[in-house]
Amino acid sequence: MSELTFEQMLEESFKTIHSGEVVEGTVIDVKPDEIILNIGYKSDGILTRSEYTNESNVDLTTVVKLGDKMEVKVIKVNDSEGQVLLSYKRLAAEKGNKRIEEAFNNQEVLKAKVTQVLDGGICVVVDEVRIFIPASLVSDTYEKDLSKYAGQEVEFVVTEYNPRKRRYIGNRRMLLSAEREKAQKELFDKIKVGDVIEGTVKNVTDFGAFIDLGGADGLLHISEMSWGRVESPKKVFKVGDTVKAFIKDIAGGKIALSCKFEDENPWKDAETRFAVGNIITGKVARMTEFGAFVELGGGVDALLHVSQISKDHIEKPSDVLKVGDEVTAKIADFNIEDKKISLSIKAMLEPDEPEKDEKTEEDADVVSVDIDKVVAEQTEETEA
Numbered sequence: 501m502s503e504l505t506f507e508q509m510l511e512e513s514f515k516t517i518h519s520g521e522v523v524e525g526t527v528i529d530v531k532p533d534e535i536i537l538n539i540g541y542k543s544d545g546i547l548t549r550s551e552y553t554n555e556s557n558v559d560l561t562t563v564v565k566l567g568d569k570m571e572v573k574v575i576k577v578n579d580s581e582g583q584v585l586l587s588y589k590r591l592a593a594e595k596g597n598k599r600i601e602e603a604f605n606n607q608e609v610l611k612a613k614v615t616q617v618l619d620g621g622i623c624v625v626v627d628e629v630r631i632f633i634p635a636s637l638v639s640d641t642y643e644k645d646l647s648k649y650a651g652q653e654v655e656f657v658v659t660e661y662n663p664r665k666r667r668y669i670g671n672r673r674m675l676l677s678a679e680r681e682k683a684q685k686e687l688f689d690k691i692k693v694g695d696v697i698e699g700t701v702k703n704v705t706d707f708g709a710f711i712d713l714g715g716a717d718g719l720l721h722i723s724e725m726s727w728g729r730v731e732s733p734k735k736v737f738k739v740g741d742t743v744k745a746f747i748k749d750i751a752g753g754k755i756a757l758s759c760k761f762e763d764e765n766p767w768k769d770a771e772t773r774f775a776v777g778n779i780i781t782g783k784v785a786r787m788t789e790f791g792a793f794v795e796l797g798g799g800v801d802a803l804l805h806v807s808q809i810s811k812d813h814i815e816k817p818s819d820v821l822k823v824g825d826e827v828t829a830k831i832a833d834f835n836i837e838d839k840k841i842s843l844s845i846k847a848m849l850e851p852d853e854p855e856k857d858e859k860t861e862e863d864a865d866v867v868s869v870d871i872d873k874v875v876a877e878q879t880e881e882t883e884a
Contacts, residue, residue: 517541517574518585522591527568532559537570537576543583547572551587554625555615589628596627597663604661609675614649622649624656626669627672631658633670640676683715684753691755693747699757701741709737713743718755720745725759727766729785729800730867766798767839774800774841776831784825792817794827794843802841804829809845 517523517539525537525545535547547570549560564570573594576585603610612624612631621634632857633656638646649702691697691713698713699718708721720743723854730736737743749756762768774796775778782794791805806817814820821827833842841865 505753513619517577520579521574521576522571523574523586524569524571525586527564527566527570530564530566532561535560535564537568537572537586539572539584539586539878541584543578544573545574545584545586547586547588551575551585551589553589554584554628554630583786592628596629599627600631600658600668601661601663604658607657609655609657610670611653613653614651617646617650622646622654624654629668631656631668631670631673637669637671637673640673640680651879680715685715687713687715688750688753691747691750692779693750696740696744696746697757698744701737701739701743704733704737704739706732706734709733709743712742716753716755718745718747718757720757724748724757725797727760727764728795729801764798766800767836770841771802771834771836774802774831774834778831778836779828780843781826781828784821784823784827785825787817789816790826792821796841800841802829802831804843804845808832808843808847810837811846811849 523541523545524537525539527535528544529536530536533549535552537547538544539545549556549558552558552560552563570588571591572586572588572608573591575587575590576586578584578835598825602608607730610626612626614622615625615630616623619635620631620880621636622638624631624633633654635643637659638649654672655673655675656670657674658668659671659674672862697718699713701709702712702717703710706722708719709725711718711720719785720733720737722744724729724745724826725736743757743759745757745759746761747755749760780796780802782796784792785795785801786793789806791803792809793801794804795801804817808829809817809820827843827845828848830847831841832847833839833840
């Protein structure tokens with residue numbers, strides 16, 4: 501019986517490994533782009549950065565240290581340099597596939613960090629499995645710019661699982677819609693017309709602002725933003741502003757809001773303050789061809805018609821007035837129902853005195869004479 505050489509005994513002391521086999525190794529060296537593992541084989545195993553993770557800029561010295569044990573998959577035995585090539589990423593992906601399959605079957609809510617933002621959606625990675633969430637499924641509202649999600653952790657469910665095509669689709673909108681429906685029900689169960697409520701401006705349009713009330717949006721129409729005149733909602737509110745308003749109406753799933761609180765109503769004592777004949781002072785707020793609107797305070801405007809600006813003829817108000825001018829005028833008309841006030845400066849001016857028939861000194865010497873009587877007397881004398 502022949503004795504084995506030392507080299508033969510040494511070789512037999514090492515286990516045999518095959519491509520595709522899962523082995524456990526111990527880290528004996530680590531570089532920024534490579535990990536060396538003792539896998540109990542005659543050659544050490546090499547784990548490159550690209551086979552460790554899908555992230556290209558990871559410094560491996562920050563994720564593992566000497567002595568760490570790792571479970572890896574053999575992808576090639578005895579390469580040209582006599583080493584064994586290993587993969588941590590592929591093993592993790594296989595485990596991840598099973599994890600994703602379970603989550604898909606159970607409709608489990610997963611949470612992962614967004615690793616990439618694309619034009620058509622965002623990507624997340626769960627146990628080395630890349631899951632794509634299309635833009636239409638990222639949110640329950642349309643979002644043109646998805647860049648804000650970069651690096652954020654998001655929750656989602658897997659709605660499509662196809663490992664053969666490596667197609668994994670996530671859905672975040674489903675969760676947000678369910679959350680909103682729940683919050684909406686809770687909101688409508690507790691609110692009623694007349695309630696004062698605070699919300700955040702979500703969107704501003706030409707006709708009003710949509711206020712997020714925490715479960716549903718309320719519309720604050722331009723006509724309900726102030727007791728005064730609002731030219732444009734965008735000049736009053738911006739997205740993110742906190743708004744205090746009261747619920748004016750609830751119709752189905754729609755909520756109408758108002759900021760016109762009754763205790764701030766400038767018209768509640770207007771009949772006394774703006775009685776016909778009262779003298780008031782205000783500032784010109786805006787101009788038209790037919791007159792100037794004067795702000796009397798508290799959101800009350802009054803019309804100073806062009807014909808009531810002066811006793812003299814004025815072609816248009818801008819000939820004598822400009823926005824910001826302070827004017828004093830008399831209340832000429834007051835209509836509480838239509839909330840209209842008319843002013844007049846002309847009514848405050850003294851009327852012109854009638855022209856007097858003053859006689860001149862020459863006129864004072866003139867004696868009134870009856871011409872017909874004088875002619876008759878002269879005729880009688882001649883006949884006699």
